[in-house]
Amino acid sequence: MTVAFDVLLIGTLLWIAIGSLSEAKLFKSVVMFVVFGLFLAIAWVRLGAPDVALAEAALGAGVTGTLMLDAVGHIRSRTTPYPLDPGEHPAEGEDDDV
Amino acid sequence: MSPATLYPLAGAALFAVGVYGLLARRHLLHKVIAANFLGSGVFLILIGLGKRATGLTPDPVPQAMVLTGIVVTVALTALALALIKRYYSATGLTTFEPLDESEDER
């Protein structure tokens, strides 16, 4: 049973990683990244490292996932990007919602 | 298979997935995600090798290193995301070269 659990956990981990990178839609990739962080934290608990699991869940999945959602929102919030002409840059400080 | 062999192998596979994503995906956010996977693979190898036979307490030194590494990864990711947002605001691009119309990934 323990080996079955390990194999399932590792298989899910790798499947989420591959799925997240083979996804064209950004939002799907980011959600799968958050889910990956959760499963990695479970793997740390399984390997007898609960303090690493604590840091991974709070930082690796929580903070990183939140930052990535914020970046996706920033990129998505402009449906038409600025013109690609290198001469035309937007005015300085116009878009600073960081 | 004991966890001491299974998890480092999974870490190696995860590292390979990360390298693939870092090289093959063009969107910068995908590259950041792939770099995170790559780092997680290394962490998995370290902690998996630190886990000794059942009954023994795991080796604490790799755990401390991984704990530091997670914090460094978060700082790195935050910097990369801030740079991507700034780059997007300045140029309207999300890759290093303009995308074709047909494969617009935004």
Place this chain on the structure above:
Amino acid sequence: MMDPVLMGLGAVIVMTAFLGILRIQRGPSGADRMLAAMLFGTAGVALALILAEAAGAGGARDAALVFALLGAITAVAFVKRAWGAGD
């Protein structure tokens, strides 16, 4: 040695979480994908508690507390920053 009953229960919960990934891949709107992430939050709490009991590591219960917060925090980030941009 790990209790096989607890590990079997853990394997079942990993499998239910596995089903949630299908919803991430399918889900028509962003909210559906967030729901799957919240499912993983609940399943993660259960798995952390089960492993804490099976391995005799009480510290893992503190990790479960962080898992519980995580679902709410990602949902807030999703609603405030990433919502309303199409799918």
Place this chain on the structure above:
Amino acid sequence: MDFARIALTVIEYALYAAGAFFFLAGSIGLLRFPDVYTRLHSLTKADNLGLGLVCMGLAVRSGSAIVALKLLFIWMLVLAAGSTACYLVAESARSAGIEPWTREARR
């Protein structure tokens, strides 16, 4: 092995089985239900009930009052966080114009 211990083990395993059942039911609901609101329903009710049952089983197993209290608090935190997140997602889905599924709309 005395009778009380056997009875406790039976109760514990029954709680695990019920918890696993509700987890499975929640996941299948998440997959099969037609719209966001019904999926939220299956997620926040069935899954949190499953977690509560698993927590109860683990509390029976540990046999220590402190651990049982901590498990109870973890469950209550999950309930509070889950219902808050559920409200937020449903509210934003509603204001984004996602209509609830009805039998009439399907015809």
